[in-house]
Amino acid sequence: MHSPLLERISILQQFVLIFLFQVGSAIVVGAGAADAKQDLWIAEIVACAIGLILVVIYVYILRLKPGYDLYDILSLVFGRWPGRLLAVLYILYFFYISARVLRDFTELLIIDVLPETPLEIVTLLFILTVIYMVYMGIEVLGRMSETFVPYFITFVLLITLFLIFGQDISVENLLPVLGDGWEPVLKVVFPELVTFPYGETVVLMIIMAHTTHPRYMPLTALLATVLSGSVLSYHAFLMIAVLGGDMVARSTFPLLSVVREVSIANFIERLDALVVFIMMVGIFVKVSLFFYGGLKGLEFLTRIPFRHFVLPCGLMVGFLSIIIAANFAEHIEEGVQIVPLFFHVPFQIIIPVLLLAVLLIQRWRQRRVKRHGFRGTLQKWK
Amino acid sequence: MNRHGILLPLLLLSLICQTGCWDRREVNEVSVVTGMAIDTGEEMKYRLTVEVINSPELNQQQGGAAAPAIVYWREGHTIAELAQKMNTGLTRDLVFSHMRLLVISLDVAREGLFDFLDYLERSREIRNDFEIILARKGKAADVLQITYPVQKVPSIKLNTQMQTLKREWGGDPDIRLKDIVNSLMSPGREPVMSIVKIRGSAEEGKSVSNMEKVTPDALVFMDGLAIFKEDKYVGSLPVEAIPYVLLADNKLRETVISAACRENASERFTVDLKDTRAKIKMAVKDDIPQIHLGIEVEGQIDGTECADDLSKKKVYQAYESRTETVLAQRLKDVIVLVQTRYGSDIFGFGEEMNRQQHDYFQRVKGRWNIQFSKAAVSVKVNAKLRRAGLVTNTFKAVEQKEG
Numbered sequence: 001m002h003s004p005l006l007e008r009i010s011i012l013q014q015f016v017l018i019f020l021f022q023v024g025s026a027i028v029v030g031a032g033a034a035d036a037k038q039d040l041w042i043a044e045i046v047a048c049a050i051g052l053i054l055v056v057i058y059v060y061i062l063r064l065k066p067g068y069d070l071y072d073i074l075s076l077v078f079g080r081w082p083g084r085l086l087a088v089l090y091i092l093y094f095f096y097i098s099a100r101v102l103r104d105f106t107e108l109l110i111i112d113v114l115p116e117t118p119l120e121i122v123t124l125l126f127i128l129t130v131i132y133m134v135y136m137g138i139e140v141l142g143r144m145s146e147t148f149v150p151y152f153i154t155f156v157l158l159i160t161l162f163l164i165f166g167q168d169i170s171v172e173n174l175l176p177v178l179g180d181g182w183e184p185v186l187k188v189v190f191p192e193l194v195t196f197p198y199g200e201t202v203v204l205m206i207i208m209a210h211t212t213h214p215r216y217m218p219l220t221a222l223l224a225t226v227l228s229g230s231v232l233s234y235h236a237f238l239m240i241a242v243l244g245g246d247m248v249a250r251s252t253f254p255l256l257s258v259v260r261e262v263s264i265a266n267f268i269e270r271l272d273a274l275v276v277f278i279m280m281v282g283i284f285v286k287v288s289l290f291f292y293g294g295l296k297g298l299e300f301l302t303r304i305p306f307r308h309f310v311l312p313c314g315l316m317v318g319f320l321s322i323i324i325a326a327n328f329a330e331h332i333e334e335g336v337q338i339v340p341l342f343f344h345v346p347f348q349i350i351i352p353v354l355l356l357a358v359l360l361i362q363r364w365r366q367r368r369v370k371r372h373g374f375r376g377t378l379q380k381w382k
Numbered sequence: 383m384n385r386h387g388i389l390l391p392l393l394l395l396s397l398i399c400q401t402g403c404w405d406r407r408e409v410n411e412v413s414v415v416t417g418m419a420i421d422t423g424e425e426m427k428y429r430l431t432v433e434v435i436n437s438p439e440l441n442q443q444q445g446g447a448a449a450p451a452i453v454y455w456r457e458g459h460t461i462a463e464l465a466q467k468m469n470t471g472l473t474r475d476l477v478f479s480h481m482r483l484l485v486i487s488l489d490v491a492r493e494g495l496f497d498f499l500d501y502l503e504r505s506r507e508i509r510n511d512f513e514i515i516l517a518r519k520g521k522a523a524d525v526l527q528i529t530y531p532v533q534k535v536p537s538i539k540l541n542t543q544m545q546t547l548k549r550e551w552g553g554d555p556d557i558r559l560k561d562i563v564n565s566l567m568s569p570g571r572e573p574v575m576s577i578v579k580i581r582g583s584a585e586e587g588k589s590v591s592n593m594e595k596v597t598p599d600a601l602v603f604m605d606g607l608a609i610f611k612e613d614k615y616v617g618s619l620p621v622e623a624i625p626y627v628l629l630a631d632n633k634l635r636e637t638v639i640s641a642a643c644r645e646n647a648s649e650r651f652t653v654d655l656k657d658t659r660a661k662i663k664m665a666v667k668d669d670i671p672q673i674h675l676g677i678e679v680e681g682q683i684d685g686t687e688c689a690d691d692l693s694k695k696k697v698y699q700a701y702e703s704r705t706e707t708v709l710a711q712r713l714k715d716v717i718v719l720v721q722t723r724y725g726s727d728i729f730g731f732g733e734e735m736n737r738q739q740h741d742y743f744q745r746v747k748g749r750w751n752i753q754f755s756k757a758a759v760s761v762k763v764n765a766k767l768r769r770a771g772l773v774t775n776t777f778k779a780v781e782q783k784e785g
Contacts, residue, residue: 112506116404125396132392175737180744246567247560261560263511270479270509311388 011213011220013142016149018204018224021289022197023231024282025104028275030239030254031196031336032188037245038174041236043185043193048229050189051198055225057352058205059218064359069209070202070293071300077358084301086351091297093347094203095313098290099321100335102126105283106321107328108253112272120322127318130288134295135310138207141288148281155274156231160238162262162271169241191340197232198225199348200286203293252328255279291317413474416451417537419485419522420498423457428490428498430464431455431523433537434472440534449590450534453527462501478507483537484514484559485578487522491608491615495562495573499613502559510560513544515576516608516615525578528587528600540602544576547604552625552637554604569747570732572610574627577618579605611726611751619716626716630675630729632660638684641708643701649687653705653767655679662731664738671742671757673717673731677709679763683770689782693774698767705765714761725755 009017036043065073070090075083106122114122133140163169178185204221211217239254242261251257256275263269295306295313325331417433431453439450454471458464468476484502486495502508517525526536533539548554555561557575565571580600586592587600607619607627619627628634640652657680665672683692683701690697720728732750736743746753 114405115506118404121404128392128395132388135388172737176740179736179740243560244564247564260509269511 007138008210008212009139009142009207011211011216013139013146014208014211014217015220015224016145017142017207017285017289018201018221019228019231020145020149020152020282020285021204022201022225022228024197024286025101025279026197026228026232027235027282028108028253028255028279029104030236030248030251032193033236033239033245033248033251033254034188035184036188037184037249038176038240039178039185040188040240040245040248041174041233042178043188044229044233044236046185047189047193047198048225048233050194051201051229052222052225054194054199054348054352055201055221056218057356058202059208059221061352061356061359062205062209063218064356064363066214067209069207069296070205071297072209073355073359077355077362087297087301090347091294091301093343094290094294094297095317095320096343097200097203097339098287098294099317099324100331100339101283101286101290102130102317102321103324103331105279105287107331108256108279109276111252111328112256113276123318123322126284126287127314127321130284130291131310131314134288134292134314135307138292141285141292145281145285152278152281155278156235159259159262159271159274162264162268163238163242163258166262166264166268168258168261169238171241173241173244174237191345192336195340195344195348197228199344200290201225202348202352203290206293206296207289287317407475407477411475412477413472414480415476415478416481416535417483417485417526417540418478418481419455419487419517419526420461420490421455421487421522422489422493426457427459428461428464429455429457429523430461430468431526432465432468432472432476433526433535434474434476435535450529451526451536453523455523460501461498462505465501465505478505479509481508481512481537482541483512483526485517485522485525486514487517488519488615490522491516491610493614495566495610495613499559499563499566503563508559510558512558513541513576514557514559514562515540515544515578518577518579518605518608518618520580520584524580524584524588525602528580528584528598528602529590529592530598530601531593534593536602540578543602544604549635552628552634553621555607555624555628555633565730566613568730568733569750570727570734570736570743571730572726572728572751573613574610574728575608576604576624577606577608577621578602609720609724609726609728611724616726617724619720623716623719626713627720627728629658629660629677629713630662630717630731632662634658634660639705639709639712641704643686643688643690643704647688651686651688651690651701651704652684653681653701653765654684655681655765657681662734664731664735666739666742667758671731671735671753673757673759675713675759675761677713677761677763678766679705679709680766680768681705682768685771686776687778689776689779691775691779692770698770702765702767705767706763709765710761710763713763714759717759717761721755721757721759725751727751727754731757 032043033040061073065076068076071087074086078086102123106119106126109122110117110119133144208217208221235255239248239258242258243251243254248254256272259271259275262271291314295309298309299306325334413434415432415434419431421429423429433451433453436448436450436452439448454468456464456467456470458467528536530536530539533542544554548556554576555574562573565573580587581603582598582600584600587598592598592600604621606621607624608615609617609619625634625637636656638652638654640650643649643651659678661676663674720726727750731754732743
């Protein structure tokens with residue numbers, strides 16, 4: 001093949017990737033609003049705090065086995081065959097989530113921008129672009145994110161500015177703060193908001209293992225998570241201040257509804273395209289990373305370079321995203337009720353925590369052996 | 383080679399796909415809808431009237447003789463269905479995203495708004511930037527047909543009129559789709575909307591010749607505020623009450639009031655209130671809501687009929703205290719009228735109660751309107767008059783002194 005198996009991304013690219021990955025679709029979909037209502041922004045902060053713990057776990061696992069990615073560590077820890085079985089499950093999980101995320105975006109596009117265009121066409125175009133880019137490698141994805149992140153941030157700031165100048169923000173929509181106590185807030189925090197998007201960072205365990213500066217990798221990951229947490233919370237705040245809690249809860253894409261409010265002097269208006277762009281960048285990164293995560297798993301299993309799998313698997317992901325749900329309600333219902341509990345929690349929390357636990361015990365034993373020598377251990381056993 | 387083997391087909395494919403054939407809409411193939419009117423149908427549930435622009439007529443150089451807009455109606459069971467069926471009479475593809483006005487008739491308002499609002503809120507083309515008004519007499523469709531020389535398209539004329547009225551006098555609540563939906567959903571607020579009426583003969587107002595007269599044959603004017611309970615029309619307030627309704631809701635930007643110079647005097651002075659703010663405090667005593675309105679207004683004296691020397695600080699103070707008394711009294715009258723006659727919380731006091739006394743409101747939200755009509759309202763106004771135009775002492779005062 002024309003490139004070595006291992007590709008590395010720079011630390012800045014890693015930062016940008018994690019940020020876009022976490023903010024990407026979460027910013028537009030508005031998960032959790034149905035229960036938390038005007039306290040969604042608080043829920044986002046709590047979720048970010050818990051999400052940070054998850055990210056710490058992922059990063060710590062990688063630090064304990066430097067140079068190995070998720071799949072390597074799985075088989076190191078659980079043995080060759082159980083590790084491979086888990087790898088297969090992870091591959092399926094990554095491909096499935098990749099398809100789900102893709103569907104999120106194609107639905108937005110069809111509902112708001114291209115009502116007459118068939119879903120299949122939009123999906124095909126999008127997945128072909130993803131295929132092309134993943135084929136070119138993760139470094140290309142990293143560079144693309146670097147290129148687009150200034151636009152992303154500018155558009156997010158522009159939306160805020162327009163809302164302020166258009167006098168669309170009324171802060172009293174946020175009152176009463178925690179009127180019904182913590183219960184509805186905590187209900188959406190786990191599992192919904194923690195797993196989406198923070199828990200999904202688990203797929204980055206494949207990329208973060210190979211950065212140019214492994215020393216700064218943990219710090220970068222944590223900073224990126226804090227940044228996306230603040231952006232998400234800030235946007236929840238903005239959506240509630242503009243639309244009110246009830247409206248956010250009922251809105252299909254709250255950020256889109258917010259931007260539709262913008263009308264300054266009958267001139268700056270109809271800015272839907274900004275939101276579509278914001279979501280497109282995020283979704284692009286997300287779909288690509290999940291897709292890449294799955295492909296790397298196939299590479300790990302078969303020892304065949306992942307580029308051989310890009311086209312067939314990509315088309316499968318595209319096809320899956322079309323047949324995954326018969327209608328939008330089914331798609332969302334599955335995403336809210338089934339996916340977090342049965343897919344996210346095991347793959348994002350249970351398995352990584354197990355991994356970490358085993359790794360820590362291993363290390364503890366090794367240290368004991370090192371400190372007391374083999375005999376010291378035996379003495380203790382007497 | 384391998385790379386090009388994939389790249390080339392991809393590029394070709396994207397060429398085919400990215401033309402966007404499905405959602406292509408050329409400007410010369412669409413008609414822009416500026417207004418919509420909803421009446422009850424004779425045979426079916428609704429009668430939808432749309433007003434589309436006849437764009438060449440709006441051109442400054444070429445326009446003139448023909449009608450600036452075309453109106454077409456059809457009956458049907460749902461508005462969603464009707465909106466797509468308008469091409470039974472109109473030629474081009476209709477674009478609803480630039481709608482400026484939605485008129486509903488009194489009959490429709492009495493039957494309830496729920497049934498058609500869902501479509502409006504759901505539709506991707508319809509945005510939240512048009513005014514919603516009620517036509518009290520006759521058909522809502524008539525309002526869309528009364529021409530006007532300056533803003534030739536009737537919907538645009540009304541939209542502009544309402545915006546200006548709100549800015550200059552606070553006489554329009556500026557009700558949008560989102561406001562109606564929010565107040566329908568909120569247990570602590572009921573919807574309102576402006577009422578319009580046609581002065582003159584609606585039949586003659588429908589022709590282009592209406593634009594040729596100094597006194598148009600027909601003119602659409604603002605005639606009050608419609609009050610709803612849930613989604614049904616229950617009554618109205620006169621247009622004079624609208625600034626006070628907005629004031630109690632802290633939405634008033636500017637208004638003008640006049641008051642007698644002294645109690646029981648027949649001469650009046652007029653003040654222009656520019657910076658108005660309402661602070662609403664909610665309390666509960668013996669299960670009865672206590673609403674305290676603290677109003678802060680700033681303004682200038684526009685004119686006086688009395689022989690008062692407006693270069694004296696004392697006169698300003700006297701006028702300030704008169705403004706305070708009169709404003710408080712009228713505001714209270716409006717609130718009490720709504721409480722007693724309609725029992726419908728159009729001021730959004732319930733929402734404020736939810737923010738300030740959350741536990742209490744959660745307990746009573748099912749019967750908030752009843753609690754609202756029992757509520758004790760107190761108003762305290764603090765008025766500050768800053769200046770009085772180009773003249774200090776009125777000529778009347780000087781004349782009296784000399785004479």
